[in-house]
Amino acid sequence: MTIVNDPELRARANEAAVSAMLASQPVLVDVLPALDALPGMTPRTILTSGAPLPWAAYDGGQRRAIIGAALYEGLARTPEGADALLHAGEIVVAACHDHGCVGSVTGATSASMPVLVLEDLRSGRRGHCLVYEGSDRERLTYGVWNDKVHRQLIWIREVLAPRLASALRAAGGIPVSPIIRRALGMGDDLHSRNTAATAVLFGQLVEPMVDANGFDKHTREALEFIRDNDLFFLHLGMAAAKCVADAGAGSPGSSIVTAMAISEKEFSIRVAGTGSRWFRAPIPTLHAKLFDGITPDEIAFMGGESLITETVGLGGLSAAAAPSLQDYSGGTAARMVETTQTMYSITHTEHPLWKIPYLGFRGVPFGIDAGLVASSGVTPRIHMGASRREGGHAGAGLLIAPLAPFVEAIDALDPEGAPSRAASLH
Amino acid sequence: MTIVNDPELRARANEAAVSAMLASQPVLVDVLPALDALPGMTPRTILTSGAPLPWAAYDGGQRRAIIGAALYEGLARTPEGADALLHAGEIVVAACHDHGCVGSVTGATSASMPVLVLEDLRSGRRGHCLVYEGSDRERLTYGVWNDKVHRQLIWIREVLAPRLASALRAAGGIPVSPIIRRALGMGDDLHSRNTAATAVLFGQLVEPMVDANGFDKHTREALEFIRDNDLFFLHLGMAAAKCVADAGAGSPGSSIVTAMAISEKEFSIRVAGTGSRWFRAPIPTLHAKLFDGITPDEIAFMGGESLITETVGLGGLSAAAAPSLQDYSGGTAARMVETTQTMYSITHTEHPLWKIPYLGFRGVPFGIDAGLVASSGVTPRIHMGASRREGGHAGAGLLIAPLAPFVEAIDALDPEGAPSRAASLH
The missing domain is CATH 3.90.1700.10 (v583 domain like)
Structure with missing residues (x-):
């Protein structure tokens, strides 16, 4: 490992890594089911945040969210049933990061859930993240699974994601770095605050959204959801950052x-x-x-x-x-x-x-x-x-x-x- | 004038003035031709910025803009003709401020030009300002009158203003103070920078604009104009400030x-x-x-x-x-x-x-x-x-x-x- 003992070589390696990161140009190109978008994804895989742990080690919010995702996918009919399958390895828990993805909080991501697809224009490399789930305090993101959470996930899958996807195809993709640049000048840190980035994104989405979908009830719901959730951009920024990193x-x-x-x-x-x-x-x-x-x-x-x-x-x-x-x-x-x-x-x-x-x-x-x-x-x-x-x-x-x-x-x-x-x- | 010699009475009078200003709640309710909106306006009046001067004293950009406005209204066929009528007092120059209005730069405001109508919910008092003219360096606002400026003013009158007016009626008006509050948290000073305020306004206008007008070529042009002109909000803020002041x-x-x-x-x-x-x-x-x-x-x-x-x-x-x-x-x-x-x-x-x-x-x-x-x-x-x-x-x-x-x-x-x-x- 001579390369790493030499400070000059380390500096050169770091310069190469950082240059490659800076050259990345992430563009939001699509919204797809995780199964279709994520490398190595399977119908029985549930991704979650962080360096992976053995199933038995998850005893809090991540456990609840992963079981919720299993129920959402119909892999089990009860939490106990899901737990047994997870113990047996018949439902596989894996790290988001190992599947080109990043997760917000619990990060529970399963096959049919729609993910934002960010593509680096230069390399074709992709980064992904679930669509933002909404601002309700109770969310799968925050370790809650109940009927209301379930209905919201279905709305995202059936209403928001398809409309967003068709808008993005109509727009030919939306470059994310210029939105980040602009939002930093408007008081966002792009993690806890995405108010400006979401407003700028909204401005770019309206026309292609209406062009692709007409202005029906569901388009209106989708536009209102994006406009009214100041953190909507967070998951785009995360997927873009995954591309860059x-x-x-x-x-x-x-x-x-x-x-x-x-x-x-x-x-x-x-x-x-x-x-x-x-x-x-x-x-x-x-x-x-x-x-x-x-x-x-x-x-x-x-x-x-x-x-x-x-x-x-x-x-x-x-x-x-x-x-x-x-x-x-x-x-x-x-x-x-x-x-x-x-x-x-x-x-x-x-x-x-x-x-x-x-x-x-x-x-x-x-x-x-x-x-x-x-x-x-x-x-x-x-x-x-x-x-x-x-x-x-x-x-x-x-x-x-x-x-x-x-x-x-x-x-x-x-x-x-x-x-x-x-x-x-x- | 004993009232003014007493510091306590002055303080009380100032408190009353400031309280009245703070109680004002300006709402963007309509866009109307200046003739219909402004008290004391006539077809032969041209308003301009600042404490009024005799016509002969205007020898720069304000002179050119006022003559431009006279030609735009068809009050004369040539600049020389307009000048003669202005000298003779047959076209009247007056101060925006004396007609419930404020002007950007030259402030040249004539009868058929559409003005934003801001109404104080509490008192019914109104403040007005022309619709933002666009970001081209050459504008009547900045003392330029030519065919391109003329065409842009016609587009504002015929396309933008009616669509904005119908959107505002569909929306039931848009309160301006909350937008100012939000924009101050997003890096705007609301004078030289209105980037955030315009983005927030855009978000509130989309639905009523499409509801009221459909999503035709002209609605699209109107929405793009608002979205792409970071200073669009300035004239709203000015008219709102006139209400407040x-x-x-x-x-x-x-x-x-x-x-x-x-x-x-x-x-x-x-x-x-x-x-x-x-x-x-x-x-x-x-x-x-x-x-x-x-x-x-x-x-x-x-x-x-x-x-x-x-x-x-x-x-x-x-x-x-x-x-x-x-x-x-x-x-x-x-x-x-x-x-x-x-x-x-x-x-x-x-x-x-x-x-x-x-x-x-x-x-x-x-x-x-x-x-x-x-x-x-x-x-x-x-x-x-x-x-x-x-x-x-x-x-x-x-x-x-x-x-x-x-x-x-x-x-x-x-x-x-x-x-x-x-x-x-x-």
């Missing part, structure tokens, strides 16, 4: 982070030089602002891969762009500016197009370098949603990533240097 | 500013306690960033009443909300924050709903008090467009209002105190 994956020797994800139990990362290997650690405390009536003891993690937005410089890394989120992220706008400024110390470069007005149009911190994280001890700042143990959306806050996975990743890239790094950390 | 007008003894406007020659203000009287001064230098290829010696004033946005706490007063404008307004985002912070020293209160995220959601500085301006020497900071002497949009910048009109207004409210104020200023 995957472009850097597999660069030998590179310490650039290509994924960050959580499950119920763990925070995990991948780096470009070690492919699909996960580096794992327990999840730290989320500093959250909770909805009225919800107390901190009610909160529990149930997975999440929206951290892919931070992986490409958005979300917490772009905190300075979104002062409206101050109550959820540090308390003041000044703290959010500091957050972004700190992130430049652990990133490889600045994005040439995605810029933050408040910082004199400086590009967002881009390309988290696990080497810089490991040597400085500064870890990524992440904006993320909070969930209730019993299910449901509970608020949002700031997560400070744990240091261990970054150190482990560097140790894996450079086993010979590991002992001296360990000594210097103690 | 007029609510404060005529409060005896009050030194709250109810209008700021410029003509080719003068910067002028009105205050609540002196009704329609203008206090005038020469226009100071505009610190502008010009479009590529345009030099400072090409710039000339040709009127403008978009300063009504500053009159209600937006634009330059809300600079801190719109860091994207930094190149046009002080050079850095930090300077824009300082600008807004300074404005709190000359305003009566903070708006309870219109808030600036970067300032910890502090309300925008609201209700410019000419008394505070006169005593501190700090004058309003104004974001405004730059125009070429020969016509056309040339850029945008920051105008620092002259002090004299504010001092004169206070002298008019309190003639007995004038000599001592004059002494203390020297």
Whole structure:
């Protein structure tokens, strides 16, 4: 592994990874059933967020969501029946990230659920994510399965997805990077806040949506759903970020982070030089602002891969762009500016197009370098949603990533240097 | 005039004026020909921006625009013919502000031109402004009259205005204050930048526009025009601000500013306690960033009443909300924050709903008090467009209002105190 012991070679590998990521041009081209869109997907596979765990390890929201997805697909008739099939491996649980996909919170994604298809114009590489489920606190996304959740998933599959798909074909696809660029200038961080991005997307969707579908009751419902859900764009941004991050994956020797994800139990990362290997650690405390009536003891993690937005410089890394989120992220706008400024110390470069007005149009911190994280001890700042143990959306806050996975990743890239790094950390 | 010599009575009068302004709830209810909408309008009246001047005093862009409007209305067949009728008083030039209207730049407004009708839900008071003319540098707004300008004005009258009017009737009106509130959280100052406000408005217009008109070629053109012109909302905001400012007008003894406007020659203000009287001064230098290829010696004033946005706490007063404008307004985002912070020293209160995220959601500085301006020497900071002497949009910048009109207004409210104020200023 001589390549990784040489700082100059590491720098070159990181430059290659980041250049490939920056060259990605994700375009929203279609909406398709997960079975048709995702590589390796089967009718009996259920994808979920985070580095995968044995089925028995899922005992909270992710478990409920995966069982819900099994019932939604008709793979079992009762939760107990689904549980037995999952134990027996007759329903397979797999990681979203291993199937070209990213999941929001639980990320429970099954065969017939429609996914957004983002394609990198340059490489043809695709990234996917479920269509946003709506703003109801009770969602499969947030570990809830009931009749109302079921009806909403059917509406998305039968009404929203086909209309969106035909609109996208009429439009010839919608490039996502320019929308992100514009939204950063309009107060979005593109993780916890997607208000502007959704409004810009809506403007681009109206004509092709009506052209392709006419202006009937269902078109109207679809347009209203997109317009009225400020976070609608989040899942597009996530799938686009998956496209971008995957472009850097597999660069030998590179310490650039290509994924960050959580499950119920763990925070995990991948780096470009070690492919699909996960580096794992327990999840730290989320500093959250909770909805009225919800107390901190009610909160529990149930997975999440929206951290892919931070992986490409958005979300917490772009905190300075979104002062409206101050109550959820540090308390003041000044703290959010500091957050972004700190992130430049652990990133490889600045994005040439995605810029933050408040910082004199400086590009967002881009390309988290696990080497810089490991040597400085500064870890990524992440904006993320909070969930209730019993299910449901509970608020949002700031997560400070744990240091261990970054150190482990560097140790894996450079086993010979590991002992001296360990000594210097103690 | 004992009422004005007593600081407590002045404070009470100002409180009354500002309370009335804050109670105003402007709703976009219709689009009508100026002749039908504006009080005192006649087929031979042409309104223009600023405190009125004798016809002979108009020798630049305002002159060209007024003559253009006369030709557009068919009141004359040649510019020379129009000029003769204007000299003879057979075509009457009047101030927008005296007819319930505000004008952008030249503000040339004639009988058949469609105006946005904003109605205060509480009082029934109305404010008006022309429909936005488009983003072409050559516009009647910017002192240009030619065939292309003529065709665009006809398209607005024949295509855009009727479709917008029928959409508004279908929608039952669109309240404007919530859009302003939302846009301040999305990086707009609502004067030089209306990107977010236009996107939010677009979202609210689509359904009623298609419901009322079907989705034909012209509806499509109208929707594209609104979506693609980031400044479309400006004229709505101006008319809404006129509604709000007029609510404060005529409060005896009050030194709250109810209008700021410029003509080719003068910067002028009105205050609540002196009704329609203008206090005038020469226009100071505009610190502008010009479009590529345009030099400072090409710039000339040709009127403008978009300063009504500053009159209600937006634009330059809300600079801190719109860091994207930094190149046009002080050079850095930090300077824009300082600008807004300074404005709190000359305003009566903070708006309870219109808030600036970067300032910890502090309300925008609201209700410019000419008394505070006169005593501190700090004058309003104004974001405004730059125009070429020969016509056309040339850029945008920051105008620092002259002090004299504010001092004169206070002298008019309190003639007995004038000599001592004059002494203390020297």
